[in-house]
Amino acid sequence: MRGDCTRSTAATAQRLEFYQIREARRWGRCRPVENRGRSAVNPVAFEAIERAAQLLHDGALIAFPTETVYGLGADARNADAVRRLFAMKGRPADHPVIVHLAGADLLPRWARETGASAEALAEAFWPGPLTLILPRASTVLDVVTGGQDSVGLRVPAHPIAHALLARLLVLGSDGIAAPSANRFGRISATNARHVAEEFGNAIALVLDGGSSRHGIESTIVDLTTDEPVLLRPGAITVEALRRVLGSAPRTPSSQSPRASGTLALHYAPRTAARLVSPDELARALSTSTRTAMNIAVLARSIEKPTGFAGTWIRAPEKSAAYARDLYASLRTLDALGADEIWIEAPPPDDPDWAAVNDRLRKATYRQ
Ligand code: TXA
Ligand code: MG
Numbered sequence: 001m002r003g004d005c006t007r008s009t010a011a012t013a014q015r016l017e018f019y020q021i022r023e024a025r026r027w028g029r030c031r032p033v034e035n036r037g038r039s040a041v042n043p044v045a046f047e048a049i050e051r052a053a054q055l056l057h058d059g060a061l062i063a064f065p066t067e068t069v070y071g072l073g074a075d076a077r078n079a080d081a082v083r084r085l086f087a088m089k090g091r092p093a094d095h096p097v098i099v100h101l102a103g104a105d106l107l108p109r110w111a112r113e114t115g116a117s118a119e120a121l122a123e124a125f126w127p128g129p130l131t132l133i134l135p136r137a138s139t140v141l142d143v144v145t146g147g148q149d150s151v152g153l154r155v156p157a158h159p160i161a162h163a164l165l166a167r168l169l170v171l172g173s174d175g176i177a178a179p180s181a182n183r184f185g186r187i188s189a190t191n192a193r194h195v196a197e198e199f200g201n202a203i204a205l206v207l208d209g210g211s212s213r214h215g216i217e218s219t220i221v222d223l224t225t226d227e228p229v230l231l232r233p234g235a236i237t238v239e240a241l242r243r244v245l246g247s248a249p250r251t252p253s254s255q256s257p258r259a260s261g262t263l264a265l266h267y268a269p270r271t272a273a274r275l276v277s278p279d280e281l282a283r284a285l286s287t288s289t290r291t292a293m294n295i296a297v298l299a300r301s302i303e304k305p306t307g308f309a310g311t312w313i314r315a316p317e318k319s320a321a322y323a324r325d326l327y328a329s330l331r332t333l334d335a336l337g338a339d340e341i342w343i344e345a346p347p348p349d350d351p352d353w354a355a356v357n358d359r360l361r362k363a364t365y366r367q
Contacts, residue, residue, distance in 0.1 A: 006082045016201035018192070019048035019207040021160055038110045043208065048207060049160065054168035055204050056176065061085055063181045063195040065209030066156040068218050069188040069327070070195050071100065071178030072203065075168070082177050088202060090184040096146035098131050098218075099175040101155050102165035106174050110153055111169055112137045117245055118223050124244045127157035129214055129235040133222040144177050150224045160209045162277055180217060187267055187334070187363070190215050190327045197331075215324035221249055229253075233355040235323070266362040267327075269334035271296070273341040275364045278302055281344050296338035298329055300346060311336055315344075319352045326356065330363065 020318035038184060052062050059081040063072050076099045085092055095145050099110060104122040107114055111134035114122075118132055136151040145151050156162065165176060181195045189195045192208035210278040219234030221241065228249040230238065237263065247297040276284065278301055296311045297304075299324070304312040313329045316322045333341045343360060348355045 014024060016196065016203065017051070017205040018196070018208065019051070019205070020192075021045045021048055045160070045163070049163045049167050052164055052205055052207055053171055056164075056225040057173060058079075060204035061088060061205070062205040063155045063189075063192070063199070063203060064176075064178075065158050065192075066100075066161045066178075067158045068156075068170070068216065069190050069212050069214075070181040070192070071156075071161070071176070072181040072195075072199070073100070073164075073176040073178040075173045076100075076175035076177035077141070077173050078143055079141050079143050079239075082141060085177060085179070086143070088199065089179060089182070091179065093143070094146045096148055096150075096152060097144055097177045097179045097269055098152040098154050099140075099144060099162065100165060100178050101153060101175055102162065102169050103127075103147045104155055107134075107153065109174055110137050110140055110151055111135060115223065117228055118175055120244050121221065122221075123154070123243070125240075126155040126238055127162065128155070129157070129218040130154065131218045131220045131232075133220065133224055135224055150222070152220065154218055158213075160207055164207070185266055185268060185329050187269060187327045188217060190324075194327070194331060197333065202244070209326070213324065214320075214325055215328075216359055219355070222252075233358050235320075235355065238351060238354065264365060266365075267359050268363050268365070269330050269341060271334050271336075271338055271341050272366075273330075273343060273364045275343050275360055276344045277345050281342060284342075293339045294337075295334050296333040296341045297331060298341065298343045300344045302344055312340060319346070319350075319356055322346065323356050326359065 055062050056075045059078050061072060061074050061084060063070050072085060074085040089147060103124050113135050121130060131152050131154040133150050133152050136145055136149060140151050168176065182188050182198050189198060190212040192206050195206050214235040217234055219236040220232040222229040222231050228245055228247040229252055231252055231362055237247050281302055285308060294310055298313050298315055300315045300317060311333060313333065315325060315329060343364065346356055348357065
């Protein structure tokens, strides 16, 4: 049993505390919120969660797993800690962060109005990979909202995230402000090693819950205007939202609030990356280009041609598995020092691929 939660010092620098909590998924669904005073986690993991919650409570920054990507968290009621979070990410002050909650019953503490759409979406998809943008309660810190009159809220489903939020609540704080655990504009972290690569020992602690289940960030729906607006596609699809809302959310207009994930260049590798159709990829690889340039490829349907000398990753064919592996694959390809990364474009108009295509467009955007 002891091996379920080990504190490892080998791979990490002196100051960074690193806790591996394996088999998190076996803990199953989160307990109902009314039971949250009790721990929902494996007792051996409790020590790690307790330590992380205490550090958050003391104003430190820690990284933790969620079902989408890893988050870099600060106590959302501590302005100084949230300011350090922005500095650590290199994130501009006017880009708000999502506040993560232990349960939907905490919504009224953070949003001054909820409304039927918010309640229906929370009921249908929380805990889970959906962020709701709602009018902020007056007590929400400006530093969290980037000065906007709204706040982004999410109840994550990952048992470690949930246990951490529940424990922090017992210590007296009711939310964790957490952007994805990557430097601003860069590829999100989907495992603890990625977090260590991004921040080293500049943060206090990493809870290692293995690889993220969805692999891309939450779906974001803005509910501050008359009609719901989809600010960022994610694992909760437009079709799933439509079923609950009665009609599909609108796409953002120029008046929609700014979300850093909606900037053209985001989630980007350092190596120049190109999105190429399967035909283009096959054609280009049969010409001399393939020897003249050092190209790394993220393919999906195309087999590695014989004689291709560069690195070739064959991504899963199905969208959910593709999304799960995407950032890890991009990080691997980015570390090679290749001239370019070529990415075989998934089906462009298939709604199943909307979230992946959104991230690929941003990763390959060129001015
Ligand atoms: O899956 C996720 O959402 C992950 C995990 C850690 O929960 N978090 C995440 O956070 O992706 P971040 O900060 O990398 O992206 C959150 C996006 C940003 O584009 C931010 O601008 C937007 O949410 N956002 C947050 N609060 C907002 C608000 N009040 N109005 C508009 N956009 C908001
Ligand atoms: Mg991010």
